[in-house]
Amino acid sequence: MGRFHRHDDGTVHSHEHDEPGHHHHHEHEPDHAHHHDDVGDHSGYQTGLERIEVLEAIFAENDHAALHNREALDAAGVAAVNLMSSPGSGKTTLLVRTLEALAGKKRVGIVEGDIETALDADKLRGLAAQVSLLNTGAGFGGECHLDAPMVAHALRKLRLDELDLLLIENVGNLVCPAEFDVGAHRRAMVASVTEGEDKPLKYPVMFRTVDVVVVNKIDLLPYLDFDMELFLANLRQVNPGAAVIQASAKTGAGVQEWVKWLVG
Ligand SMILES: Nc1nc2c(ncn2[C@@H]2O[C@H](COP(=O)(O)OP(=O)(O)OP(=O)(O)O)[C@@H](O)[C@H]2O)c(=O)[nH]1
Numbered sequence: 560m561g562r563f564h565r566h567d568d569g570t571v572h573s574h575e576h577d578e579p580g581h582h583h584h585h586e587h588e589p590d591h592a593h594h595h596d597d598v599g600d601h602s603g604y605q606t607g608l609e610r611i612e613v614l615e616a617i618f619a620e621n622d623h624a625a626l627h628n629r630e631a632l633d634a635a636g637v638a639a640v641n642l643m644s645s646p647g648s649g650k651t652t653l654l655v656r657t658l659e660a661l662a663g664k665k666r667v668g669i670v671e672g673d674i675e676t677a678l679d680a681d682k683l684r685g686l687a688a689q690v691s692l693l694n695t696g697a698g699f700g701g702e703c704h705l706d707a708p709m710v711a712h713a714l715r716k717l718r719l720d721e722l723d724l725l726l727i728e729n730v731g732n733l734v735c736p737a738e739f740d741v742g743a744h745r746r747a748m749v750a751s752v753t754e755g756e757d758k759p760l761k762y763p764v765m766f767r768t769v770d771v772v773v774v775n776k777i778d779l780l781p782y783l784d785f786d787m788e789l790f791l792a793n794l795r796q797v798n799p800g801a802a803v804i805q806a807s808a809k810t811g812a813g814v815q816e817w818v819k820w821l822v823g
């Protein structure tokens with residue numbers, strides 16, 4: 560979204576027209592009002608107002624579709640979770656573990672979001688779940704996130720009335736997916752200990768909007784300098800209310816706690 564950013568109230572604004580007092584919404588982005596107008600080529604941003612209008616229309620359309628998705632899920636009695644993370648944090652591995660743990664207990668559906676390939680979807684097949692693959696590179700502009708119209712498309716390929724739980728693996732990206740309500744009831748993220756303690760501060764939008772953070776790959780802690788207390792303090796700074804589950808999708812540690820959160 561460049562320097563245009565969406566507020567919690569749904570409005571979109573450009574940083575050229577910042578009002579004082581709104582800086583807490585985007586402290587992760589550079590403050591162009593105060594320095595380095597001479598840095599970089601900003602000539603592409605002359606049409607600010609038009610861009611705002613276009614983005615507001617995109618978000619309005621998305622929110623409308625998200626509402627529609629949620630209504631369809633509610634009508635079928637399906638609880639949906641939007642699972643996000645940077646690439647390789649362990650979403651798919653955690654989902655494999657989750658399907659194993661819930662086999663015979665809950666009827667689970669998966670929407671597998673990727674830019675390209677069926678690699679992740681294939682890993683989730685044969686585990687008694689309905690899997691709907693969504694490649695954003697096939698008709699959705701290769702987007703780096705899922706949005707609600709895409710998920711609506713994927714939902715049409717699932718028998719919702721035969722599901723209890725829908726897990727949506729978003730495209731691996733720590734920024735874009737957080738901006739789009741896909742119509743899920745809860746938002747979850749995986750943060751791997753290999754990514755460093757500073758990520759909640761550097762990518763606050765996603766960390767701020769999730770209900771639970773699965774801190775994954777704790778089996779690697781003996782080999783890393785990762786400071787768990789510092790990570791948790793950084794997370795608390797941007798999102799004091801998030802549940803935290805320390806896990807290893809490899810060894811299975813914490814997976815029961817995650818499954819309990821999901822079922823709850
Ligand atoms: N050591 C260790 N490796 C893990 C763990 N979880 C996942 N991995 C490995 O990390 C790599 C990436 O895992 P994925 O599950 O594919 O990650 P992802 O978030 O689905 O990746 P994208 O879909 O590309 O965004 C794989 O090689 C996994 O085997 C873990 O808890 N510990």
Ligand SMILES: [Mg+2]
Nearest residue numbers: 650651679728
């Ligand atoms: Mg994956």
